[in-house]
Amino acid sequence: MSEIALTQTPIHIRHGSNIGQPLTRRDGVLKVTGAAKYAADQHPPGMLYAVLATSSIARGRVAHLDVAAAKAHPGVVDVITPANRPALALDPDEKSNPFMFRLDLLQTDRVRYAGQPIAIVIAQTLEAATEGASLLAPRYETEPARVGLDDGESTALQVVGPGFPAQAQRGDVETELAAAKKSITQTYETPAQYHNPMEPHAIVAAWEGDTLSIDTPSQGMAMAQGRLAGLFGIAPEKIHIRSPFLGGGFGGKGMISGPQVLGAIAARAVGRPVKLVLRRDQMYGPVGHRAPTRQTLRLGTDGDGALVGLDHHTKTMSSTFDDFFEPASTPSHTLYASTAIATSHAGVRADIGTPIFMRAPGEAPGSIALESAIDEMAQACGMDPLAFRLKNYAEVEPISGKPFSSKALRECYRQGAERFGWERRPLAPRQMRDRDGLLVGWGVGTATFPAVMFAAQAKAVLRRDGSGVMEIGAHDMGQGAWTALAQIAADGLGLDLDRLEFRSGTSDLPDAGIAGGSGHTATAGMAIYNAGADVIAKLADLATNDDHSPLFGAGNAGVVARGGRLFRRDDESRSESFSDILARAGLAQIEGRGAGGRPNPMEAHGQSDYAMHAHGAVFAEVKVDPELGQIRATRLVGAFAAGRIINPRMVRSQYYGGMIWGVSFALHEQAIVDRHSGRPMNANFAEYHIPVNADVPSLEAILVEEDDPHVNALGIKGVGEIGITGSAGAVANAVWHATGIRVRKFPITLDRLLEPQ
Amino acid sequence: MAFSTTLTINGVKRTIALDDPRVTLLDLLRERLNLTGAKKGCDRGQCGACTIIVDGRRINSCLALAISHDGADVLTIEGLAQGDRLHPVQEAFIAHDGLQCGFCTPGQIMSAFGLIQEGQAGDDPERVREAMSGNLCRCGAYRGITEAVLEAHKTLDALNRKEVA
Amino acid sequence: MKTFDYVRPASVREAVSAAAAPGAAYLAAGTNLLDLMKGGVTRPDRLVDITHLPDLDRIENLADGSVRIGALVRNADLAHDRDFARRFPAIAEALLSGASAQLRNAASVGGNLLQRTRCAYFYDPASACNKRNPGSGCDARGGDNRLHAILGWSESCIATHPSDFCVALVALDAVVEIEGRAGRREIPLEAFHRLPGDSPDRESVLEPGEMIVAVRLPAEAARFAAHARYLKVRDRTSYAFAIVSAAAALRIEQGVIAQARIAMGGVALKPWRAREAEQILLGGRADTALFVRAATAALAEAKPSGDNGFKIVLARRVVARALALAAAGTPERMPALPGSPFAAASGVLAHV
């Protein structure tokens, strides 16, 4: 049914024919023909190339740069170092809110992490700029680097992540654990990880007077605009950001990074457009990462396998000069019922770039530890891991006691288990072999991610020819914003999709909020939907008050918008086209505006009567060579409930992608940081392993229906990050089930499975 | 020193003046010929985003010097569709959602095209996965990619058979 | 990357004289050389591009039954040459387990032999490395050395040679044909790469300017075709270098091992031939206990060079497994996952 119910309330809870359709990507043709232009594909006339020189030490100062040698290289136009970097309006180390991260913009010769930018070389060609940067041959005064969780300096934490309290509790966990019939205490370690979108950070910047025009991938154009405006001392409106396609973001492009700003600085210094693209190895320093964690979990149950105490402590790391602490203990707030729960975080500071949000921040490392511990607890109780999870099913959010706005997790467990064939799983490990003699193991993990919204605006226009325009500066980083948001827009305006022009991807359009926290579709979607409703309300006003209209007098009975017409709700034989209504009113177009989301998501979360989370259950099969230890995640089935699904095709892809990240977390990726120099030694794609195609032979995602009346009027929760949670734990648990060996240091590599035989 | 190199790119032969021997095929296409379909994900042969077809075979254009490929025949993603008609591999990628952010996609598609021409994987999904493992996808679109390659292989097979008959 | 003088010789002779200049390097496909140049690991003054030389891209069956593979034959072409793959299945499997389809399409035979170590400290110009910068030290010792050598290493260098191809070649007694200004010479592949000793910067027996023109397999090498495998253990299913690998080739007559070849990869700075282990197998019946004994002998001299003791255990098992796979018989068709422990598709695997 294609209809928009128009009642006196401005928010419409019925949905039209576009929402829910598995449309293919509307930007698909552009992307498969190579015509989609990413930032680094731009080449304005007169453009020069900038290449960064980055520090190879983690701590100390740059004592000398051979600027003369760089400048002498044919083609090199300019070299910018702290000595001649043009002044900025704002100290890059100033921090006036938690979302303002300190940047390294050549403010001093101090080095505070390996990979920090120390100079920019600008040249006629990429080749010349690259060689120029290497000719700088820096000499350093090196100070001993503090590397890793044990070497860093302790720091007391009040908040973690984007501002969650570092400690939380419900009940008296010590008393409960002391009285528990069975208990376990285990420590799990997760490594530093780097976002590594396939598209490295890139910027093409051009100044005209004090107007800055840039092409750069961004998950938050308005915030980037604000940050740049502050640094350059110009009004945000003077900054035009185009980011129609991101080659992946995963949180790493949420805040504008130092290198992107340096591109704009370079362009200003030389008075010509400049392109600056990070090399892959430069992606392991100044653009954020996921910090390592060491998590200690203490669990206790009563005689029936019901959790009585759950204590989750995380030690994690930030840089020496800024704050972002991975909130890894937070999944324990939500997932399992327990008489008492306590979570806490401790921080250290080391000589490393500042970590930042990375796909499922907190939830990803936290849930692999929690899901492992839950499995170990189930094993201690002699229970099937799924039965144990059901036994400890949280009917209300454990830490807050609030009811869930909706929670179809039980259904996820059921459908996932059935599809996977879980009931055939032997309880004991190392029982299954395939016909080649490989060990087979099955594991389960629970997936969870909060339903977050930021704040967004949208503008809608209905034109006299019956076509519509929706404008919102949204971000498509692969999740499918160009498609899903257009689907919402079409329904919002009561149009068929081919009558809608969907404008997006630039900062000149209304702010869509940050594309992060899996909240973009909900946030931008609501703004779009409300903007559409605003237009339809105006249109209905015109029609129902006009005695020439067949809808005259429909009044409170309302009208319905669909396929470019308004229909009388109580008599669908009476209708009028949008264009007729506009023509008769002598209007060329009607404009409407809408807002969505919550200006302060953290506060909104606290004030809500409901706990809002998406959930899921992931079942994994791994095969392990019994002697050689090599592991392959041969089959994953995930069942997820995340409210209303706007486009099932795109959502499935998000789940698959998340599940692969889960496999990667459990088995593959880790930064190897040299313990002496503090340099990541595998800052490339050959040795920083992410799964290849052959690593994930079978993936299935089940979309479990869930109707949520509370999250937002559209019922959207968000699907971008949940896939990684649950999956990582499921794979880890499957490795245990295959081998009987519990590895608590991730990723699980084969050397840890080589038992002497 | 000035060099020139003659390349046939997407069917068009051109002689290109090169002022620098260091230019790779990838940088030549992207920075000097405005053919930006091929992407640079690593510049070191480690990701496959830069995959193009040179003399009938898929290679990583980031590790190929332009000057050394004098006389080569180059096919890039821009040359795959016939006007508005997408190549079956491209169509299959859209149909199976073998892409998310799209950044690895031109490389994936050229790699799939090369694979089908090589004829080493046929309709065996496991062989396709192995043969496509030189193309990383951080978004994790592998399932759709494999399905797309299998379908395109089938379509092209049928087309070839029709032509033979 | 430094600018360089680009030379495109018309003949091998011209190439050899162009490459004799100090700072010159041969350019084949460049998949290793350009990588290193981009990383600032090597900075040649002159590239001598041999890819346009005639006649070096042929696989020839010689009258004496040996096979001569031109230095410019592409890795993929060799692996997919039906006749070659049938006669030397372990070599084809080794090739196909390496790198990616794209890289194999470009990479040349000569370049594969001369590809340099993947030691991360060698690749990182800011680290001390005796191989890159003689006398500077070795940051891999005491650094991250999980994947470093367990055989033949020295105090000055603990790196490994990364080639898969070479492992299978060395097992089958391949010979390298070399052209220099003094003319042509040949040397067994086993003696081609040098162990680090005190001068890890000297990686092979090539003198400056010398060029590989071909690799030859003796006629005898084809006699193992029915029982020849390559096994490569990796951190991911594909597109990863070996942690440890092994080539095993057997000639079995009436259930008795008449001839055996074993070589290991990822364990030393050269492809490592295990001759003592081969001796143990001779005259024996193909069974697990024997394979384990041979594998133990193959690693008898092994010692960890850092946090890599597990590689000794692993290598022993890889050798034993490779032998078991070889004994079980070369599969009719190249496995879908060449060289992988997950290659088998049916329940014939003897687990050792």
Ligand SMILES: Cc1cc2nc3c(=O)[nH]c(=O)nc-3n(C[C@H](O)[C@H](O)[C@H](O)COP(=O)(O)OP(=O)(O)OC[C@H]3O[C@@H](n4cnc5c(N)ncnc54)[C@H](O)[C@@H]3O)c2cc1C
């Ligand atoms: C991401 C990645 C993954 C890889 N994975 C693997 C793997 O798993 N297994 C594996 O075995 N390999 C792997 N490789 C390495 C690959 O096999 C080599 O790069 C390739 O074989 C080199 O061949 P080339 O023709 O490109 O040599 P080039 O790069 O052109 O040359 C390599 C070296 O050999 C010299 N040279 C070349 N030809 C001759 C000659 N005829 N005579 C004298 N000197 C010569 C050059 O001067 C240079 O020093 C990988 C490479 C990359 C980039």
Ligand code: SF4
């Ligand atoms: S192991 Fe060898 S190659 Fe690696 S750093 Fe040491 S000397 Fe260099």
Ligand code: FES
């Ligand atoms: S850009 Fe060439 S392989 Fe990554």
Ligand code: FES
């Ligand atoms: S689609 Fe984003 S990297 Fe493949």
